[in-house]
Amino acid sequence: MSAISLRELDVTFPDGTKGLQDISLDITPHEFVALVGPSGSGKTTLLRTIAGFVHPSAGTVHVGGKDLTGVAPENRGMGMVFQQHAVWPHMSVADNVGYPLKFTKDSSQSRKEKVQRTLALVGLDGFDQRRPSSLSGGQRQRVALARAIIADPTxxxxxxxxxxxxxxxxxxxxxxxxxxxxxxxxTTVHVTHDRSEALAIADRIVVLQEGRIEQIATPEDLLVRPQSAHVAAFISDATIIPAELSADGAHSQALGMTWESDMIEDFSSATPSPSSTEVKLALLPFDAQLVAADTPGAIAATLESVLFERDHFSITATNGDFTFRTTSTRRPAIGDSVGIKPHRLLSYPA
Incomplete structure (x- = not known):
């Protein structure tokens, strides 16, 4: 069983830059976790810290109950696959895949059988004598994956x-x-810049920002209940609207719109201190409806782009500095005056 437990990890680089700050994370055995965040958020630093290529300034890394914080990467029992295939061109597919077994006590026959089983596992049965130069990009990546898992990593x-x-x-x-x-x-940890990919394949997603964890959640929870305005904007392309609380709801001076409190989720929990009435409202694309410009309760906007996505159109519309995303089953014309009608707004402290 290969649970990963990270406790209070900090990484400070030689120039003083903070790579990670107070990272605590538990990953259960056989779980597939994706790390996402903007460039510089710390996702690759966190992965390399788990692997042992980056040494934490503070904190611990436990895998399967063992403290691996000071253990060298090659002794951690992990497999790793990089963006670039890193397949050795002068070696056959079998030699590439079987390379990690050179450091084991397995017999040559046992190693050969294991290479064949692993190639079959990744869909490369019969490719053992091929050279990497004769393979497609996807096949080379399969070779890299086979090499990463052949030594039975945890x-x-x-x-x-x-x-x-x-x-x-x-x-x-x-x-x-x-x-x-x-x-x-x-147990898999996957760094990706592709939000759709993370949402599609991960059991849970870790959203990082400036070296800190902003939210850990299932894809479903992350989409519906982002815990910060930043997560809402980064994961779902939410529109963030500065607003002020009132007795009955919230008012956006910039948009000239007021919304009643029953439209605003977490309204009470987002209420700031008595000395401030400022909040951030997040409008998620699936909580916004494209309507006629004169529809009551709709935000007036101008349609900027229309993208076809299989069974619907992805819509972008603007009002001054605000950009709204939503969908439509019909294709409107770019430049049209439209309305964006919210059905739910999420509220966060400003």
Whole structure:
């Protein structure tokens, strides 16, 4: 069983930059966790700290109940796959995949059989004598994945492992990767800049900002109940609206709109100190409806872009400095005057 337990991790780089600040996180055995956040948020630093390539300034890393904080990467029993395939071009597929077994006491026949089983597991049965130069990008990434799991790691670490691949191959490998990790029983930590990918494949998502954890949640909870305005904007492209509380709801001076309190989720918990009435309201795209410009309760906006997404159109509309996202089953025209009608607003302290 390969639970990961991180406690009060700090990473300070030699120039004084804070890479991680007070990170505490528990990952259960066989769980698939995605790390997301903007550039510089600390997601790759956190992954490399788990792997042992970055040494924490404070805190501990436990895996399977063992303290690995000071243990070298090669002795942590982990497999790692990077964005670039890192497949050695001068070696056959079998030699690439079997390389980690050179450091074991297995017989040559046992190693050969294990290579064949692992290649079959990642869909490369019969590719053992091929050279990497004859493989597609997706096949080379499968080789890298096979090499990462052949030594029976307790943990699999993925650093943007799919981002260099084009669709639809990337989608195929996402599905295969999730199925493989569940079938083999790996505890997996996956760094990705692709929010849709994280939402699609992770059991839980860790959102990082400036080296700190902002929220840990299932994809469903993260979308519906983001715990901060930043998470709402980063994960769901929510529109953040500064507003002031009133006795009956909240008012946005910039938009000239007032909303009653029954439309505002967590209204009471977001109430600031008595000396301030300022809050941030988040309007999530799926809580906004595209309506006619003169619809009562709608925010007047101008349609800026229309993107077709299989069974609907993705809509972007603007009002001054505010950008709104929503969807429509019909294709409106760019430049149209439209209305954006909120059905729910999330409220956070300013």
């Amino acid at each position: 943990v699999l670490l993925l650093d943007e492992a799919l981002s260099a691949l084009d669709e639809p191959l990337r989608d195929i490998l996402r599905r295969e990767l999730v199925a493989l990790t569940k079938r083999v029983g790996l």
